Amino acid sequence: MQKDDPQNAPETKSAGETSEAPRPSPVRPVRLHAGSKFRFDCHRGVPCFNACCKNIDITLLPYDIARLKRRAGMTSARWVGAYTVPYAMDAHDLPGLKLATKPGTAECVFLTEDGCGVYDDRPSACRYYALGAMGVRRTASAEVEDMYFVVKEPHCKGHDEPRTTTVAQYRKEQGLEQYDRMNREWRDIILKKRSGGPGVGRPSARSLQLFDMCSYDLDNFRDFIASDGFNEVFDLGADERAALAEDEDKLLLFACKFLKEVLFGEMRIPRKAGAREKRMARRVKSPTGAPDTSDTR
Ligand code: SF4
Numbered sequence: 001m002q003k004d005d006p007q008n009a010p011e012t013k014s015a016g017e018t019s020e021a022p023r024p025s026p027v028r029p030v031r032l033h034a035g036s037k038f039r040f041d042c043h044r045g046v047p048c049f050n051a052c053c054k055n056i057d058i059t060l061l062p063y064d065i066a067r068l069k070r071r072a073g074m075t076s077a078r079w080v081g082a083y084t085v086p087y088a089m090d091a092h093d094l095p096g097l098k099l100a101t102k103p104g105t106a107e108c109v110f111l112t113e114d115g116c117g118v119y120d121d122r123p124s125a126c127r128y129y130a131l132g133a134m135g136v137r138r139t140a141s142a143e144v145e146d147m148y149f150v151v152k153e154p155h156c157k158g159h160d161e162p163r164t165t166t167v168a169q170y171r172k173e174q175g176l177e178q179y180d181r182m183n184r185e186w187r188d189i190i191l192k193k194r195s196g197g198p199g200v201g202r203p204s205a206r207s208l209q210l211f212d213m214c215s216y217d218l219d220n221f222r223d224f225i226a227s228d229g230f231n232e233v234f235d236l237g238a239d240e241r242a243a244l245a246e247d248e249d250k251l252l253l254f255a256c257k258f259l260k261e262v263l264f265g266e267m268r269i270p271r272k273a274g275a276r277e278k279r280m281a282r283r284v285k286s287p288t289g290a291p292d293t294s295d296t297r
Pocket residue numbers: 001052053056108109110111112115116117118119122123126
């Protein structure tokens with residue numbers, strides 16, 4: 001299974017290439033909508049059970065990481081260090097993460113003889129397969145449209161099973177409504193970054209650091225928004241701060257809001273009066289001091 005670039009197809013997976021010869025795309029170029037029917041089933045009785053997890057290329061999305069690191073009882077940073085491989089998502093080196101494989105193989109690090117070892121918290125890619133999903137932003141439109149398609153690979157015998165289902169039903173039984181709800185804002189940020197035109201240029205090194213933290217390191221982001229530097233600038237009420245400290249799902253959605261400030265300069269979080277002036281005054285006093293954690297750009 002292969003997870004494609006999240007800008008294009010955040011929830012697809014297909015077998016990795018095994019030869020240099022061109023081969024037909026596993027993606028059936030038929031656009032599906034929520035009510036569309038397709039034939040597919042996957043269960044322990046299929047002859048290819050686990051085959052798709054033995055040759056993976058899975059891009060992880062922020063909610064995948066939040067779920068998996070919670071399951072493991074690890075901090076985000078430790079989990080990411082243990083189970084992911086970094087890669088650049090675009091020519092600006094926007095950081096992305098792939099799920100790690102067992103040493104010397106293309107087999108998922110979580111695959112066991114009994115199947116997926118993290119099944120209840122498996123990534124979005126694994127839930128979608130053998131459907132692919134992508135968000136499409138049409139030119140001059142702010143709306144992102146969800147599109148689906150079937151990924152049909154030779155090793156996957158689930159397509160021979162007799163069950164027919166709809167996209168909506170499949171998404172529901174795979175728990176994807178929650179995954180999509182949590183990852184949608186982030187996906188839209190990636191799409192906007194890619195299709196935003198010249199107004200959305202190369203992020204600064206600081207912006208890339210913040211992108212990495214907001215996307216993949218919620219524990220660090222929680223500390224960041226509790227810092228004096230952040231609270232000197234941004235005006236979060238006591239209730240909101242408490243909710244963000246306690247609820248990691250809310251924290252992830254807030255991290256995406258903050259990312260829109262970082263990457264696109266959208267002023268979505270209320271500012272404290274005079275914050276900018278105070279920050280500028282501090283910079284003038286101590287031009288070579290420690291980095292200002294409230295500086296988002
Ligand atoms: S996380 Fe689970 S379902 Fe996904 S590739 Fe690994 S073993 Fe397979």
